[in-house]
Amino acid sequence: MVIFIYSRKSKWTGRGESIENQIAMCREYIQCHIEGADQAEIVEYEDEGYSGRNTNRPQFQSMMQSVKKGRCDYLVCYKLDRLGRNIADLANLIEMLNQWDVAFISIKEQFDTSTPIGKAMIYFAGVLAQMEREQIAERVRDNMIMLARKGRWLGGNTPLGFRAESEENVSINGKRKKSFCLVTDEEEIKIVRFIFQEYLQKQSLVGIVKYFLSHGILTKRGKEYKTNTIKDILTNPVYCTADREAYEYFWNLGCQVCMDAEEADGRYGLISYAKTTSAQYKNKENAPEKWIISLGKHQGIVSGKEFAKVQKLLERNRAGGDSWHKPQNQAALLPGLIYCSCGHRMRPKNYASNQLTEQGERKFSYLCTWKDMTNGKKCSVSNVQGNTLDALVCEEVLRCTEENSDFGRMLETAWEQIRESKEEKVSAADLLEQEIQKRKKEVGNLISVLARTGGDEEFIRRIEGEVRKLNAECTALEQEKQESEKACRVMRGGKEQLEFLKDRISSFRALYHTLSVPEKREYLRIILDRVLWDGERAHIFICGSRSTGRECRAAETDDESPPLPSEETGE
Known part of the structure; x- marks a missing residue:
């Protein structure tokens, strides 16, 4: 008899439902409740640092390959949500385990897939797990909106022309933490102004790159400028002044604008959140409907009218923008x-x-x-x-x-x-x-x-x-x-x-x-x-x-x- 134990935790903490604790409790359950466990071969699969949002986890995939080859009699886990929080993935998994005559045990909920009521309870628990995942995502977004309204810089690569400075200590859940805001770097900001001025005049990303290369001007990380680098600067709302035109532009774009129209008086710049997604660890741009646009505490570089004009020019030139690569x-x-x-x-x-x-x-x-x-x-x-x-x-x-x-x-x-x-x-x-x-x-x-x-x-x-x-x-x-x-x-x-x-x-x-x-x-x-x-x-x-x-x-x-x-x- 072969018994698989699967454990998962999104983030290592060393306490609570740790990988080690999950495995120990699964082993104890196996010895007490599965007949013949003393002679069974127990194989452990551990996915540390992987979310339950999907099944793209190395040890999970390896385990399922072994299951398909008929090398498993029991699959034991601490809780159902350790396998996943997506109801579709869980439903498919249970169907596959039934097809391959693999008994599934969740020791926390004490599910038994050999009975109809056990199957129904697993599907119901899967619905709850997916609802919990969606609620977590909603809470994260709500928290991001709350922080956005305060104009805080939440970290990451600081945009060209700015540096992050500690502003004040804030209280979060009873703990004192530092709050950061963007401050203009007078030397770097000259390059940003030049980029916007040149593009508005000549409408050429390659022309700006050529100028920088011929004059030995490098990025703040010492690399050569490329057209994508210039484009990222031109499309970053952080350089846009929070004026009436900017408010209307982002509002019409469908973004979640976290400020009143009266606040867009041109005194400060904008900060954007959730403009890119980190799904699969690749920064891909989200749809504008997911962007959060808020009032920052720094000075804008270009007016809302000029920023909107730049975006229209980029969109118009996009069709042939990469043609020089072909x-x-x-x-x-x-x-x-x-x-x-x-x-x-x-x-x-x-x-x-x-x-x-x-x-x-x-x-x-x-x-x-x-x-x-x-x-x-x-x-x-x-x-x-x-x-x-x-x-x-x-x-x-x-x-x-x-x-x-x-x-x-x-x-x-x-x-x-x-x-x-x-x-x-x-x-x-x-x-x-x-x-x-x-x-x-x-x-x-x-x-x-x-x-x-x-x-x-x-x-x-x-x-x-x-x-x-x-x-x-x-x-x-x-x-x-x-x-x-x-x-x-x-x-x-x-x-x-x-x-x-x-x-x-x-x-x-x-x-x-x-x-x-x-x-x-x-x-x-x-x-x-x-x-x-x-x-x-x-x-x-x-x-x-x-x-x-x-x-x-x-x-x-x-x-x-x-x-x-x-x-x-x-x-």
């Missing part, structure tokens, strides 16, 4: 793949319309975007003749299928490594898992003995010492097992990648003369990791390994004959 040259094969040795992308640049190749294609070159934006002040790497480089790169890729090519030899070496190590790694992981389960079973037996017999302090100390020793051995074996499994996954992934790569390259070679330019471009994006141009030589990277390189002239005027190729040893 291939504009219909003949170029390497946009998005070719990089300058300075680390920045290169883009195709057309010659005059009357300059054509022998095949009738318009000539072009690849130039470094960093060099272009800084007018050659930050990068001096020569441009490369694009038609010639594309042909040489394709030639190198086609040569990969030849028996004596560098890539062919690399494939053979990789295949040998996979064949030699695959079986050894798999068997090692299996043996380690057996040893881990043995020790876990011993720990469970010791705990059950202690729970039944009690004993004096010396006896308890001996048992605790033995449990700590076995747990330490389990931890060491688990780490070794994970390393072994990781090596196996790398090998399996490497095998699949090599098979896929061989197939793509073979198809590319067989279909090369019938493929259109866009189709060739897609094949190259699958086969190549990147192409690096250093001003004299192009280095081709295939799946993270450097292949052979070809020397290619950088001159843009002498293009009558292709440069002679030269071999370079791959790494």
Whole structure:
């Protein structure tokens, strides 16, 4: 008999319903209420720091995979909401457990899924758990609105042009805590004013980026400005003055405006809350209906009228805003793949319309975007003749299928490594898992003995010492097992990648003369990791390994004959 114990806690606190306490109570219940538990194998699954809002939890998913394989007779947890707070997820889980003949026990509510009333009670408890989750979210939002009305800065990355300063001590639930507000940084705020002025005049994000790059102006964290960085500044309500126009703009946008119209008198700026979501740990912008707009305690930078105008300009230009990332040259094969040795992308640049190749294609070159934006002040790497480089790169890729090519030899070496190590790694992981389960079973037996017999302090100390020793051995074996499994996954992934790569390259070679330019471009994006141009030589990277390189002239005027190729040893 195999019994699974599942425990979860959203945040570690070291008290109350901790992971350890949940497991201990589950083990005690198992020994007292499940017949034959003394001989059962007990497997523990722990998800520390994961919310019950969904089932995207690593140990939960691992447990369910084992359940599907028929490796479980009982699933025990402390409370139903440890499995989840979403009624749909809980309903699906109970149905799956019934399908696989797994008995489910919640020791706190004492549910029994083998009876109709037990199933009904679980669904009812699931409804309550989901209601509790929604009430928690509502309380958090209400608390955020309350804080928003006070104009407090709640933390996070301080916007450019401001710094957070302690304002006063406030009392929250009887505890004294610091309150922060935004204060203008006179040096940084000049950059913000420049960004708004330039965009209102020229309506070009790229133009602002070019200016900053050419003048060596970096972000407050020492990084290069990008168009997304500029856009984030232009759309941040913190720079908008709280005047009548701003109030109407955000009100019409559907935001929750936490101030009266009379308060929007232009004396202060705005603060926004819940503009982005942290779901799945990714900051994605929420819909305007979820934004909370409040009166801050800092000075605004632009008027509400100007801020609204900037937003309209950004919206109007959005359709073509990212077009410079897309291939504009219909003949170029390497946009998005070719990089300058300075680390920045290169883009195709057309010659005059009357300059054509022998095949009738318009000539072009690849130039470094960093060099272009800084007018050659930050990068001096020569441009490369694009038609010639594309042909040489394709030639190198086609040569990969030849028996004596560098890539062919690399494939053979990789295949040998996979064949030699695959079986050894798999068997090692299996043996380690057996040893881990043995020790876990011993720990469970010791705990059950202690729970039944009690004993004096010396006896308890001996048992605790033995449990700590076995747990330490389990931890060491688990780490070794994970390393072994990781090596196996790398090998399996490497095998699949090599098979896929061989197939793509073979198809590319067989279909090369019938493929259109866009189709060739897609094949190259699958086969190549990147192409690096250093001003004299192009280095081709295939799946993270450097292949052979070809020397290619950088001159843009002498293009009558292709440069002679030269071999370079791959790494």
